[in-house]
Amino acid sequence: MDKKKKNISIRKEREQSKKLLSKRNLFFMLFTLIVFLLLTFRLGWIQFVKGSEYKEAAYVMQTSTQTIPAKRGTIYDSTGKILAASAEVDTVSINPGSVKYKDDSVVPSEVLAEAFSTIFELDYNTVLEKVNSDSSSITIAKKVEQDKIDALESWMKQNEVTTGINIDSDTKRYYPYNNLASHLIGFCGDDNYGLDGLESKWDSTLAGVAGKKITTLNGARQEIPDEDQVYIEPQDGNDIILTIDANIQSIVEKYLKQAVEENNCLRGGNAIIMDPNTGDILAMATYPDYNLNDPFTINSPSLAETWSELSSTDRNDALFKMWRNKAVSDGYEPGSTFKLVTAAIALEENLIEPDTSNDLVCNGYEQYYDTKINCWRSWAPHGSQSLREALQNSCNPALMQVGQRIGSKTYYKYLRAFNLIGRTGASVLGEASGQFVDEEDCGVIELATMSFGQRFTITPLQMITAVSAIVNDGILMQPRIVKQVIDTNSNVVTNIDPVEVRQVISKETSETMRDLMESVVTNGTGQYAKVTGYSVGGKTGTSEPSPGKEDEGYIASMIAISPTVNTQVVALVALYQPTANGHQGGSTAGPVVGQILSEVLPYLGISSADTETTDTESTSTLPDVRNKTISEAKKKLKAAGFRVNISGSENPDETLITDQVPKPGASLKNNSIICLYTAENNARITTTVPNLKGKTAAEATNMLKAKNLNINTTGSGVVVSQDIASGTSVEEGTIVHVTLQKEISDAH
Numbered sequence: 001m002d003k004k005k006k007n008i009s010i011r012k013e014r015e016q017s018k019k020l021l022s023k024r025n026l027f028f029m030l031f032t033l034i035v036f037l038l039l040t041f042r043l044g045w046i047q048f049v050k051g052s053e054y055k056e057a058a059y060v061m062q063t064s065t066q067t068i069p070a071k072r073g074t075i076y077d078s079t080g081k082i083l084a085a086s087a088e089v090d091t092v093s094i095n096p097g098s099v100k101y102k103d104d105s106v107v108p109s110e111v112l113a114e115a116f117s118t119i120f121e122l123d124y125n126t127v128l129e130k131v132n133s134d135s136s137s138i139t140i141a142k143k144v145e146q147d148k149i150d151a152l153e154s155w156m157k158q159n160e161v162t163t164g165i166n167i168d169s170d171t172k173r174y175y176p177y178n179n180l181a182s183h184l185i186g187f188c189g190d191d192n193y194g195l196d197g198l199e200s201k202w203d204s205t206l207a208g209v210a211g212k213k214i215t216t217l218n219g220a221r222q223e224i225p226d227e228d229q230v231y232i233e234p235q236d237g238n239d240i241i242l243t244i245d246a247n248i249q250s251i252v253e254k255y256l257k258q259a260v261e262e263n264n265c266l267r268g269g270n271a272i273i274m275d276p277n278t279g280d281i282l283a284m285a286t287y288p289d290y291n292l293n294d295p296f297t298i299n300s301p302s303l304a305e306t307w308s309e310l311s312s313t314d315r316n317d318a319l320f321k322m323w324r325n326k327a328v329s330d331g332y333e334p335g336s337t338f339k340l341v342t343a344a345i346a347l348e349e350n351l352i353e354p355d356t357s358n359d360l361v362c363n364g365y366e367q368y369y370d371t372k373i374n375c376w377r378s379w380a381p382h383g384s385q386s387l388r389e390a391l392q393n394s395c396n397p398a399l400m401q402v403g404q405r406i407g408s409k410t411y412y413k414y415l416r417a418f419n420l421i422g423r424t425g426a427s428v429l430g431e432a433s434g435q436f437v438d439e440e441d442c443g444v445i446e447l448a449t450m451s452f453g454q455r456f457t458i459t460p461l462q463m464i465t466a467v468s469a470i471v472n473d474g475i476l477m478q479p480r481i482v483k484q485v486i487d488t489n490s491n492v493v494t495n496i497d498p499v500e501v502r503q504v505i506s507k508e509t510s511e512t513m514r515d516l517m518e519s520v521v522t523n524g525t526g527q528y529a530k531v532t533g534y535s536v537g538g539k540t541g542t543s544e545p546s547p548g549k550e551d552e553g554y555i556a557s558m559i560a561i562s563p564t565v566n567t568q569v570v571a572l573v574a575l576y577q578p579t580a581n582g583h584q585g586g587s588t589a590g591p592v593v594g595q596i597l598s599e600v601l602p603y604l605g606i607s608s609a610d611t612e613t614t615d616t617e618s619t620s621t622l623p624d625v626r627n628k629t630i631s632e633a634k635k636k637l638k639a640a641g642f643r644v645n646i647s648g649s650e651n652p653d654e655t656l657i658t659d660q661v662p663k664p665g666a667s668l669k670n671n672s673i674i675c676l677y678t679a680e681n682n683a684r685i686t687t688t689v690p691n692l693k694g695k696t697a698a699e700a701t702n703m704l705k706a707k708n709l710n711i712n713t714t715g716s717g718v719v720v721s722q723d724i725a726s727g728t729s730v731e732e733g734t735i736v737h738v739t740l741q742k743e744i745s746d747a748h
Contacts, residue, residue, distance in 0.1 A: 403451025
């Protein structure tokens with residue numbers, strides 16, 4: 001019995017074991033099935049869902065894609081001078097961990113970092129961090145000049161480094177004239193895309209399209225030469241030709257800088273030269289300027305001293321302010337120069353005649369309700385005047401009376417016609433629009449202040465464009481900065497023709513306005529802008545700060561035209577917050593305009609109507625005494641009426657003259673000093689130019705003679721301008737050209 005029970009027990013155990021085994025088998029089969037399904041799902045996920053992504057990743061691991069930068073187009077001035085160009089440079093990168101010697105051993109990180117930091121003048125620790133990077137490729141240095149590439153290649157050759165260092169072609173933007181037209185041209189970033197000025201505004205034209213080079217890599221990420229290499233050639237950017245003339249731009253910048261510094265203009269200044277017939281901008285300058293090749297270095301010495309203490313926000317604000325082209329982006333109150341617009345409207349609407357006696361009256365002020373608006377010469381009212389006399393005197397009450405005749409509705413019609421409320425449409429970056437009170441809110445007081453150029457803002461570009469229309473037979477031209485685009489791939493030239501916007505005033509009104517403007521210069525507040533031999537017209541302006549903005553100070557300005565018949569040039573100079581030598585537009589900005597025109601007009605080939613000089617002293621042409629002995633040179637110069645200055649103890653009958661100051665051919669007054677130099681005694685002696693403003697011709701001559709400097713004078717009276725700023729260091733013998741004018745009591 002016990003045996004039978006035992007057998008039954010054994011059978012039950014076997015059956016349970018079989019069941020357990022069966023369950024295990026079933027579990028294993030289910031587990032296997034689940035694993036299989038998961039693997040199948042995973043493979044499907046990889047194949048169909050993530051396949052393209054992994055394929056792309058594998059492609060990236062197995063290939064190298066290098067961007068080939070396009071060469072940015074060149075910017076030329078109107079005479080063909082290069083203002084901005086791109087030079088061939090290189091970018092150096094490495095494949096970290098793959099920089100190897102000839103024997104295939106890896107170059108130590110410290111060795112690489114030391115070499116790169118020395119050759120490229122970089123911080124060692126920064127370079128070491130890059131060398132130890134986990135990236136497959138990392139840039140070490142951008143925009144590298146050829147001399148440093150040569151040094152790198154020499155190091156690689158000496159140390160037998162064969163792989164892992166990449167030298168790729170790149171371009172670098174440079175500006176041959178550094179600060180010239182800096183606010184207009186702008187600059188590029190490291191990626192060769194424009195960040196400011198015309199470089200930004202015309203970026204799509206200049207930039208071009210980058211190319212690519214795609215190559216296959218082996219496990220060590222080295223290129224495998226094969227036929228599958230893909231090369232997409234870059235498309236170079238187009239060139240643009242500006243209306244700006246670099247020579248005129250240089251003249252304008254020279255005198256603007258001198259004026260800002262001599263008058264201590266706390267907010268700088270700007271100047272524009274325009275051809276009214278085409279709208280071409282021949283020069284556009286803002287001072288202080290900055291170096292386009294180093295645009296992130298601040299141009300203010302006082303700010304530079306505290307630069308490290310400034311927050312990043314303050315630094316950015318300072319840089320943006322430095323780059324800002326105030327001639328197009330900042331509004332200003334034009335002051336009395338705007339009286340030209342008021343006068344032109346009144347004449348066109350037949351509301352006034354230019355020479356009707358006693359038509360307007362100045363009692364020193366105008367009263368509107370409880371508001372009293374003074375004339376700038378309220379202590380000595382101008383009395384009864386014609387429109388011509390009112391413009392010559394720059395009389396505010398007279399022009400307020402003219403404005404009231406016009407009325408706000410008509411006035412605003414012309415403001416829109418002159419594009420003073422909107423924008424000029426010039427192809428420049430950041431052009432602002434005029435800011436006037438809304439027409440429906442323009443009452444008698446607003447109209448009164450507007451009529452003499454206050455309590456609204458326009459840009460200097462808008463001002464010169466409006467006046468250009470006034471003198472261009474009434475035709476408003478759109479300002480033009482770029483006149484041609486050249487496709488560098490096909491050499492096809494696209495002309496950007498002048499754009500005639502509309503006829504604003506009649507030809508007859510334009511002729512009258514030119515005549516009135518000429519009388520302002522011949523007999524009015526604009527006399528400091530006279531240029532001997534040329535007919536010049538214009539209007540001065542002195543705008544006082546608006547209520548609440550007293551800390552901004554006065555703005556002294558003048559706008560001028562020449563010739564007054566068939567006008568070819570319009571010039572505007574605005575000086576912001578002058579704090580030395582007065583703040584009147586006539587006496588502060590007027591001489592600057594005269595200086596600019598005295599050089600620009602002859603340069604443009606505009607004939608002088610009168611070549612007579614007011615200088616009664618006899619002059620002689622300086623002979624060339626170079627390559628003559630000291631004795632011969634002295635004899636020849638003394639015979640011509642000149643004094644001689646020479647140092648050294650060489651044999652006068654054997655030693656030859658190698659140089660002279662001034663240069664041969666200069667026209668000089670008798671008794672002028674000539675400095676001579678020999679090969680052994682060639683050290684130049686320098687001196688500083690004194691301030692001649694307000695001096696008579698005799699006083700100026702004696703002051704310069706005391707410093708062994710020469711003088712050329714134009715005009716009579718007292719010195720109103722000098723072509724070399726006071727304090728400038730020059731060689732002895734240098735000629736200082738000065739302009740003299742009779743003193744003017746009304747220079748507003």
